[in-house]
Amino acid sequence: MVLMGAAGYLFWKLKLKEKEIAMEREASTRQVYELSILKELGERVGYSLDVEEILQIITNSLHQFIDYTAVAYLVVKDKKLRLGMHFDKSAHHHFFLEMKEKMLASLGALSNISYDKFTVEEIISGAVEMETGPEKIGSFFNIPLVIGGKLTGVLTVANDQPGLYKEGDMTILYKITGQVSEAFVRLQKVVASEQEKIEKVREEYTSMIVHELRSPLDGIRKIIELVIGGKVVAGSKEFEEYINMAYQSTSWTLELVNDLLDLSKLQAGKFEIVKADTNIKEVIENRISFYQVAAGAKKIHVDFVPNDLPTSVLCDERAVKQILNNFLSNAIKFTGEGGVISVVAFVTGGKDAPTSPLPMPVGFVLPTSADLKMKKRSLCVTVCDNGVGINQDMLPKLFQTYKQIRLSSATGGERGTGLGLAIAKGITEAHGGSIGAVSKEGKGSSFFFTIPL
Amino acid sequence: MIDDDQFFPKTLEAALPKDKYQLFHAEDGEVGLAKLKAEKPDLVILDLMMPKLDGTAFLKKLQESTDLPKVPVLVSSNLSSVKKISDVMAMGAVGYVIKSDESLQSIVQDIERVLGEEGKKV
Numbered sequence: 001m002v003l004m005g006a007a008g009y010l011f012w013k014l015k016l017k018e019k020e021i022a023m024e025r026e027a028s029t030r031q032v033y034e035l036s037i038l039k040e041l042g043e044r045v046g047y048s049l050d051v052e053e054i055l056q057i058i059t060n061s062l063h064q065f066i067d068y069t070a071v072a073y074l075v076v077k078d079k080k081l082r083l084g085m086h087f088d089k090s091a092h093h094h095f096f097l098e099m100k101e102k103m104l105a106s107l108g109a110l111s112n113i114s115y116d117k118f119t120v121e122e123i124i125s126g127a128v129e130m131e132t133g134p135e136k137i138g139s140f141f142n143i144p145l146v147i148g149g150k151l152t153g154v155l156t157v158a159n160d161q162p163g164l165y166k167e168g169d170m171t172i173l174y175k176i177t178g179q180v181s182e183a184f185v186r187l188q189k190v191v192a193s194e195q196e197k198i199e200k201v202r203e204e205y206t207s208m209i210v211h212e213l214r215s216p217l218d219g220i221r222k223i224i225e226l227v228i229g230g231k232v233v234a235g236s237k238e239f240e241e242y243i244n245m246a247y248q249s250t251s252w253t254l255e256l257v258n259d260l261l262d263l264s265k266l267q268a269g270k271f272e273i274v275k276a277d278t279n280i281k282e283v284i285e286n287r288i289s290f291y292q293v294a295a296g297a298k299k300i301h302v303d304f305v306p307n308d309l310p311t312s313v314l315c316d317e318r319a320v321k322q323i324l325n326n327f328l329s330n331a332i333k334f335t336g337e338g339g340v341i342s343v344v345a346f347v348t349g350g351k352d353a354p355t356s357p358l359p360m361p362v363g364f365v366l367p368t369s370a371d372l373k374m375k376k377r378s379l380c381v382t383v384c385d386n387g388v389g390i391n392q393d394m395l396p397k398l399f400q401t402y403k404q405i406r407l408s409s410a411t412g413g414e415r416g417t418g419l420g421l422a423i424a425k426g427i428t429e430a431h432g433g434s435i436g437a438v439s440k441e442g443k444g445s446s447f448f449f450t451i452p453l
Numbered sequence: 454m455i456d457d458d459q460f461f462p463k464t465l466e467a468a469l470p471k472d473k474y475q476l477f478h479a480e481d482g483e484v485g486l487a488k489l490k491a492e493k494p495d496l497v498i499l500d501l502m503m504p505k506l507d508g509t510a511f512l513k514k515l516q517e518s519t520d521l522p523k524v525p526v527l528v529s530s531n532l533s534s535v536k537k538i539s540d541v542m543a544m545g546a547v548g549y550v551i552k553s554d555e556s557l558q559s560i561v562q563d564i565e566r567v568l569g570e571e572g573k574k575v
Binding site for chain 2: 215218
């Protein structure tokens with residue numbers, strides 16, 4: 001008896017061990033499943049901020065580890081309910097209705113809201129067979145979907161067989177929805193903080209513009225106030241000084257308003273580019289001669305090197321002049337007394353592009369063919385100077401609108417809206433060309449633009 | 454007056470009664486700090502958006518410093534955001550003038566009022 005008892009005990013022990021092993025195996029299989037599902041979900045959910053899309057991905061992946069007749073999600077979206085149900089096996093219409101009812105009841109109980117009056121939009125997919133198949137739900141379970149602490153919907157798994165689902169199945173789904181919800185909230189935060197940053201830059205830009213527009217206008221008004229109040233007498237030396245100040249303020253405001261209008265047109269895509277055959281050589285010569293006076297005042301020598309230019313280039317003459325005005329006035333502004341400015345124009349790129357170096361003048365910081373970013377044969381105009389140069393950190397920001405509006409006095413009395421380069425960029429892009437600059441602090445800068453021929 | 458605008462100091466100077474006031478001009482906060490020590494004015498009229506040391510940074514320096522003279526600061530700027538105004542008031546400014554909302558005459562009145570009140574305190 002004792003022997004029998006011992007054998008029985010051993011047998012019982014062995015059975016227990018077997019059971020443990022089986023359970024462990026099951027547990028590890030589950031873990032592997034879980035991991036693979038979570039990984040796959042992570043990849044597929046990716047960077048979506050659409051709850052429904054994420055739920056679709058979850059429900060479509062479930063069949064890998066849970067056996068079910070149907071799986072469904074119910075979410076609240078803009079005062080409406082969206083029900084998405086996927087049938088793995090075909091079932092009767094009654095099965096669908098029962099499931100829908102259970103889900104509505106579950107969501108209602110969880111959120112303490114009655115959804116009776118809500119319209120439900122239904123999306124049904126999979127093995128849909130509404131006339132035959134099982135009519136009744138045998139077993140099912142609900143998982144609430146909570147995102148950022150807020151109940152967003154429910155996930156339901158149902159089978160026509162009774163007594164199927166165990167705690168383990170629910171745990172997996174809990175984990176999955178939990179992880180997805182976390183990822184979702186993280187992404188929401190990232191997006192929100194990015195939007196905040198953009199909003200902040202926009203606000204700063206607007207307040208800067210408001211400031212820069214108000215200041216000169218207010219200056220003019222205060223000058224007039226002095227004249228009206230008799231504090232400054234017409235014909236006096238003071239009067240002349242104040243009138244000059246008012247003139248400067250008016251010119252500056254007009255320049256800023258023009259630039260802002262151009263820029264908003266460009267941003268709205270309404271900047272009109274009227275292309276016509278243009279003698280580019282003449283246009284450049286015209287602009288250089290216009291700026292000779294300003295350059296002469298600083299004893300800056302400006303030369304022009306045209307290289308086999310075509311007799312005509314299809315472009316908007318007025319707009320190209322605007323770019324040249326900007327490049328030349330900047331070059332004069334940032335080049336010291338006795339400096340040199342060289343304007344170079346040539347055609348390069350395309351199939352018959354020479355491999356020889358670009359026909360550039362010597363003694364300047366020059367762009368390479370790679371800097372010009374030409375996809376096809378284009379006209380390239382470069383304005384080189386041996387001025388103060390630009391800090392490498394500033395260089396990429398020069399052509400950005402929001403970075404550029406600056407204090408009128410920040411350049412040491414040199415006035416300019418700082419929007420000119422952003423406008424030049426818009427104009428060049430409207431022509432299908434590219435724009436850029438290379439520079440070395442203390443050595444000088446070269447600004448270039450290209451226009452495809 | 455600490456202001457990078459070239460015109461505002463001139464127009465305000467012309468509007469101030471010459472027998473009562475002398476106006477020193479500094480074009481940024483750094484020059485402003487130097488002139489504050491050198492000239493020991495009765496009032497600082499401070500702009501906010503300036504190169505080098507801006508108005509907010511100037512106020513901060515004034516607040517933290519132990520050796521700078523304690524001078525009332527009237528902020529005059531074309532910035533009109535409520536936040537900006539409450540920020541500088543919290544930093545000890547005695548008043549805030551939105552330049553373009555005021556005439557020279559009303560700014561002069563503000564100056565007289567601030568100096569009058571400060572005078573009473575002493």
